[in-house]
Amino acid sequence: MSTLLDIKEKSRSLFNKLLFSFLVIILLFTTFNFVSYAFFRNNLYDEIIRYNTLNLNHTVDNYENHLHLLQTTLLSELFSTSAIALESSRDQPSYSTVVDLNNELRVMMGNEPLFLDNVIVQFQNLKIAVDKNGSHQSADLFDKYYESQLYTKEFWRAEALKPFSFQLYPAAEFSQKKVFDPSPGQQQLLPIMVKKSGSSNTTILAFLDASKALKKFHQSINSNFLILDSSGKVIYNVGDTSLLDNLPDFSKSDSLFIKHEKNLYFYKASPESGLIYVNIVPEQSISQQTTQMNVILISLLVIAIIISVGTSIFFSMKFNNPLKRIVQSVTELNASAPPTFQIREFNIISQRLAQLAQSDRNAKADLSHKDSLLQYYSFINKIKNIQTHSDVPQEEKPDMLEKPFVMTAFQLTYKEDFEGVTEFGKDKASYYVKEFIQMTMLKEYENSLTFQMEQDMILTLIFADPVLDERIQQTLLHIKQVLDLDNQYIFLTIAVSDVYPESANFTAAYEQSLERLQKRKLNEETQIIAPSTTAETPIHHWGFTSLEDQDFMVHLHAGNAAQTITLVHRALDRMQKNEATAHACIDFAQEIVSKVNKTLITLQLDMQPAADSPSPGEQIRSCYTHEQFKEFLSGYLSLSAELIQKKKEGYDPITKFMTEYMESHIGEDLSLDILADKLKVSAAYLSAYFKDKTGINFIDYLNDLRIRKAKEMLLGSDAKIQDIAVSVGYQSVNSFIRMFKRSTGMSPGEFRKSSLTGS
Template sequence: MLKIKRQPGSLFTRLLSSFILIIILFISFNFLSYSFSRDMIQDEIIRYNHLNLDNTVRNYEAQFRLERKIALNLLFSPEANLLKRSNGSLNYEFVSAVNKSVKALYENEDLFIYNIMVMMSDMRYVIDKDGSHQSESLFTKYYLNPQYNESFWLQEMAQPFTFKVYPASTFTEKDSSKELTKRNLLPVMIKNNLNTKLAVIILLDGDKLFEKFHQSINPNFMIMDNYGQALFTMMDGSASSKLPSFPADQTYTQKDYNYYFYKTANETGFSYINRVPYENISTQFKKLNLILFSLLLVAILFSVGASIFISIKFNNPIKRIIESVQQFNSELPKQTQIKEFNIISDQFNSLLQTNKNFNHELAEKNSLLRYYSYTNKLKQIYNNAADTQETLFHDKPFQLVIFQLTYRKRFNEQAGFEQDRASSFFREFIQYNLVLKYDDPATLQLEKDEIIALVFIRNNTPDLRETLEHMKKVFDLDKELCFLTIAYSGVYRNSSEITKSYEEASSLVKLRRLNEDTQIIEHQPYECTDSAFSPSEAQEFHNNLSAGNLPQTNRLVQRMFDQMSKKQSPACHFAGFALSTADMVLKTLASLNITQHPFKGNMAPAEQLKECHTLEPYKAYFESFLRESVQLIKQKKEAYDPMITFAMNYLEEHYGEDASLDVVADKLNISGTYLSTNFKEKTGINFIEYLNGVRIRKAKHMLEGTDLKIQDISHLIGYQTINSFIRMFKKHTGLSPGEYRKMHTHSLNTRLQD
């Protein structure tokens, strides 16, 4: 071996020479790359910091420009103009409008506003995001700062400027002389020199601005105004007081082992400064030199050693393989310590063994191929693909069975394994039982909760219903954890009808009754119609829910469930009605501007209703769901302002009079437009809709409890003509007043007879 390795033309010599040449090329490339990059790194670091500061300046200047724009828009808004002409008295409507505008600006997170204040110097009054305050109370209780007090801002309002940024400072919020929070805020004042009685003060969150706009790894940052005063700084006191002079024709300078990058903005004249310690850069260079040199030395030693080792290991197996090929006969090569040679020997053995087992494996693969052929055929139903060759069934009569699995909630708590694994157990059990009685059945699982079986029918095969009943007895043993819906089609005689048989079985699955037992469905026993509220019932449900009438709302839902139960409606109809009703409740809450959810555990109704398999869980769920919803509505109503409360009480007491929008608005000394808008916003329905709801409710009580004529009831509840009353009553109830009285009288007589 040594003689061969020393030969100039040997495989070993050529391999080793090639490896050494590649190593030399890589080492040369690394040296050149490092020499070039080392000189470029420092320039790149300086360029990076310069570009980063440019980006910071651009962001800050754009933010100041935006704050100035929105403040001027607020100053020149119609509401602010009316405040300017208030002559020492405040109008609640204008103050509310300004507060609403201020709150909208505060809620915009992109403005980084902690608070925005509209200050009136003549009345010493301030409007901010929380409402309106006396300026002395605001700056001594909520925004306490030794420098920025009430007198400071009043003096600043008299100064001749329109836009000014003040040094950032810590503001303390107090309540009963107890400190609550401290904030580092950057004050900005915007005003109109023509009217010094009104100004906008914006308190920017300085820390958030810094985190958003200064994306540097070095936090030493400062903003100075035109007079050299620090407006905002993240440097320590000693560093900020020892700043160097900044030449106008440069973008950075050095002092005391620090780089100072700086830029003066054209629009505001502010100077932006970022300090980068030189020791950070030099330390990185030293570490880089040491790491690269160490890596290079290790790479050289490892590469040379690996080259020699690989060359030897690669040369020896090739040599032994050549010797084996030259000496090869009918006997297999002998095992050696060479791994590669042993692999080749094993391959010879494997080829011989493969030849012996080929027929057996081919039979197994044909069975597997048949399974996948059936699967592919059934998948065409889902994918609407074209039919494949009709070679699977050979026109044998067949029936298709669907086993739909429903896992109960307690399955995950008690079973100890996943649902997918349980589904595979079900499939194996079904296949085992079918194989015992039918020829070549196929049991497939295309969905995790659905198993499909193809059963081929012969003259002497047992009845499919009997086989399924036998399996049902086993399934019922685990009904506390899981139950099935089993539906099977009629007999079909051609493979082209597989889609038709699947559609038949799928339609039967939907006819499952509402219980927790395994069911076998083979035909449709009755005409199936969807269950839902009628338009009049839906309107009545909405009106009662909006009014917070829990008993009536719950009665409507429970009555619908009882009707479906009496008709023996399928389970899917219960689920559909439940989901549509829950959706109606959520839409009603949304119309009332209620953002809280009435369901518990952060689970949407669709998820919770999946666990309802009988009538009682449905009823119990909606009792809780409606109770929580009505509670939210009542809480919302309790938060109504006095104007809405007065309007609703007035309509309850004067529904029979001229209770128009203008009349009620005149009682409140406000405009009809303002009352209409506010009423809709607070209650979720229009004023006239609410009035008609009150009148129809009163009319129903009169129809049920008195013998008054319909025309008299119409006048008593405030309708000028009986036709208007009948039309509105039918719109709300779906019945005319006479039909409603007749139905109520019949129902009362029936209860009395019972």
């Protein structure tokens, strides 16, 4: 029996419990690893398949995005000013135009991520070609420079006559002949031809460095990679060339890979270019990877179990021994003479326990002398709506909590001159102001309490039975007169709450004081907002009218700084005439900044402020006069309009042609297909190109243009609405009215009427 009791007692020791806990955790960890290993082993093959599939998808995305980028870049060059000028030449080409085109090609070749070895622009009418090195005779181009047995000058002459705009050709070895180099080097390049659809006069040949592109776009542990065209013809290949003799038919399978002759062929066909990308992985390689992974996982699991058991025993002992000593030292602790130990940590614990006991005695001894401090924090907790967790009984709290009171809020505003003249900071200045207010209030109201909530916020509680409004007003006027002596640097907004009967209304009084602070008018003087001065004022519409808001957005999108500033100044003048509060002016300024920021984001612009300059929000909050609001908003709108104007002035021949054509044919049937046909490009490409250059969809731009022209005709003529609808391209007056109302919020007739009445 005694042996069983000893075993039971030992099992309750901290060491055994710690060791047992560690072993349970190790068991759970081991079980989890076994389950994970079994699951991973069964799914390893699938994971390898998934990895290769995802890797090929990544490769396809890289190649397709790059080909799309090359198509866009080369087509842009085809429509460049210098290329169009040379294409139109019938006699000897202009030397300066050739130099301009050569410089443009040099800039393009300087863009290393394009992986281009060279770009050649051929002009059949002039029988010349221009590349990064200058101009050449078209007849000698492929004899002296890019020589290939597969691609001769007769081949390229025939390709130029075919009806396409973009064509990728199989990779081939090209050699560049030089006078002083009898053995020119070979380089594998992917040729690309770009030309206007239906036109063979001007063509662009681009040579893509196949090895650099492969290194960037295809990251795989396998070296066998193919690119086929839609007919199965090899465009580019690396790795074992013997695999090309017996490729499977990828068109007869719907899976992500094909098993064929001990190899896995992972493939994906691009719907855009029609190319088929193939990554060939030997099936034996996957089996080897699976076996190696199994060995590694089992080895790691065995090592982890051994280390875990040893670590568990070690840490159990390290935890148990110090805790035994700590328990012993605590039981022997004497407050008057704390015990000492050879271990430094135990001495620290013993000393800290003695200090805590002494601090507890001191706190109890001083508790009776802290009534005023308790009262102070009680009121702070009341105002902040914080539950008081005090050990003081309710009946011992100050009687004034149940008296009527008035709350007075003082909000400080520091002017710009404060930082450059005063010797101390805002925190110290706020403290001095708080001390002055507290001294003045205590002189008039013996039981008043003054405390600083924030750097710029001071609160005073005045208790009286009854409260005399005239007396409070006189006291506040005295404070104002004294602080007005420093009006060059600081001014206050003073808000007085109503009389509240008891402390349960502290939250309501605090919220009312903050609400009255927001009724401050715009000026640089200290203002007192008392209950007698806060009568209900008529509700005005601050800011823009509906029509002004529409005009503002139109001029903002057009980058017209003067018109936007005029509209803002007009609204601010109206707010000043109607005595709008400072809070209303701040809201209006923040609304303007928000509209500008949204417009800049839409146009993909970013107005970066200086590193040491305050944010727009901070600048708005530092404005306290109408002139300061005007100055800030004028500067902000000028900078924004300048950015927008620069964006609009960026020359692009395609978008310029499109916008000018729409302007001059606004009354005709306009569509993306019509413009695409005139530019000899596809409608899908032109839509994406226009959105990329302008930041707006083609149809949205066309609708905005028609509504803008309609507004001009409604304001500048007496024409009938039906005639105006036809003039701007709407064959149905109902469609015109519906689109106009969707854009402006009112019908054309209402718009014309509101403009005439000025409402």
